[in-house]
Amino acid sequence: DVKVTQSSRYLVKRTGEKVFLECVQDMDHENMFWYRQDPGLGLRLIYFSYDVKMKEKGDIPEGYSVSREKKERFSLILESASTNQTSMYLCASSFSGMGDTGELFFGEGSRLTVL
Amino acid sequence: GQNIDQPTEMTATEGAIVQINCTYQTSGFNGLFWYQQHAGEAPTFLSYNVLDGLEEKGRFSSFLSRSKGYSYLLLKELQMKDSASYLCAVKDSNYQLIWGAGTKLIIKP
Numbered sequence: 001d002v003k004v005t006q007s008s009r010y011l012v013k014r015t016g017e018k019v020f021l022e023c024v025q026d027m028d029h030e031n032m033f034w035y036r037q038d039p040g041l042g043l044r045l046i047y048f049s050y051d052v053k054m055k056e057k058g059d060i061p062e063g064y065s066v067s068r069e070k071k072e073r074f075s076l077i078l079e080s081a082s083t084n085q086t087s088m089y090l091c092a093s094s095f096s097g098m099g100d101t102g103e104l105f106f107g108e109g110s111r112l113t114v115l
Numbered sequence: 116g117q118n119i120d121q122p123t124e125m126t127a128t129e130g131a132i133v134q135i136n137c138t139y140q141t142s143g144f145n146g147l148f149w150y151q152q153h154a155g156e157a158p159t160f161l162s163y164n165v166l167d168g169l170e171e172k173g174r175f176s177s178f179l180s181r182s183k184g185y186s187y188l189l190l191k192e193l194q195m196k197d198s199a200s201y202l203c204a205v206k207d208s209n210y211q212l213i214w215g216a217g218t219k220l221i222i223k224p
């Protein structure tokens with residue numbers, strides 16, 4: 001069974017803390033993504049990666065950074081958490097083959113609350 | 116700007132049929148996805164349309180009209196487990212996904 005696993009389902013952090021969200025996929029996918037999901041808004045892309053050690057900014061990268069040291073792992077880092085980063089964070093991966101639709105496989109999500 | 120519109124919420128009766136619409140204005144088009152997301156869970160893939168017409172998959176069908184910038188997801192023989200949010204997403208000219216805010220579907224007995 002294909003799987004994208006996010007390290008924490010629920011986190012509560014204080015303003016200014018450094019936060020790490022880990023994501024691991026077991027499908028040997030090249031592409032990995034970090035989204036945030038807020039009520040009334042569509043998924044918003046924070047960062048994505050098409051290969052190891054490669055990263056690209058999405059639509060809302062400010063306040064975030066990422067790391068992809070291994071193909072299966074994509075980490076999202078909040079250097080100094082702020083209350084407006086309270087959200088649901090979704091990791092996803094996809095295959096990058098010819099003719100592939102680009103279907104995304106999502107993790108269960110990490111709900112972060114910043115106090 | 117790029118925009119995906121879907122109704123915020125819909126209500127339907129168990130056993131009935133419901134159609135969830137999605138209209139889009141994007142810079143280019145390279146396919147449209149529908150995902151299902153139960154509360155507190157990950158979105159899961161339902162369908163993908165890149166050519167005009169209807170794609171049928173069991174109780175679920177998805178339709179696309181590229182000239183009208185329009186798609187719908189049709190759910191037949193509704194079951195209580197179909198209560199979920201349904202997300203429409205379009206792949207633009209840069210192959211990036213643009214997401215709608217989702218339609219929350221409530222099924223009543």
